Amino acid sequence: QTVVTQEPSFSVSPGGTVTLTCGLSSGSVSTSYYPSWYQQTPGQAPRTLIYSTNTRSSGVPDRFSGSILGNKAALTITGAQADDESDYYCVLYMASGMVFGGGTKLTVL
């Protein structure tokens, strides 16, 4: 089964920019995988950030943006804030259904 890959962890300074990626163990991610991104803080249900590659969900600040970079989907946070410290998950839609990446733990310090 195809695995969705994410960086296990990432660090960014307050005010900085960070790009998290979402790839495939075999092949390239394209818009036809409908990449979506979710933010989760401890003890909370996930929050939807981005869907269909680059569409922000309602209420999501415009410092969160999605794109395709090379052969991966990407989530970019511009001007990182302390409360962006969370786990971030990408999801790709495949013939077998929805497949979650393993998640990236983002630290803001």
Add this chain to the structure above:
Amino acid sequence: QVQLQESGPGLVKPSQTLSLTCTVSGGSISSGDYYWSWIRQPPGKGLEWIGYIFNSGSTYYNPSLKSRVTISVDTSKNQFSLKLSSVTAADTAMYYCARVGWLRFVDYWGQGTLVTVSS
């Protein structure tokens, strides 16, 4: 505003069947092109899609769980349900119900319910 709420036993014995229900409010479960979904998260680990059911009754399951999973819908109660058979400790997790739109993303999440598998 659509809301989803999970309910069911918080403790299940090994080898038994885990059963959860998701009650949908703020909208009809039978209207629109939506996939009513179950997603889980073992303690300290990542999210895993379990499966979903479309309004037509068509079901789609994670291949790794397919042999043990059944998702069904009760339109009269505006609910959908999950059954996971032959559970083991590895099935201990927070279980979320969710709505997936036609663009294949989760637009509404339940709060989640913790299910522990233990004798």
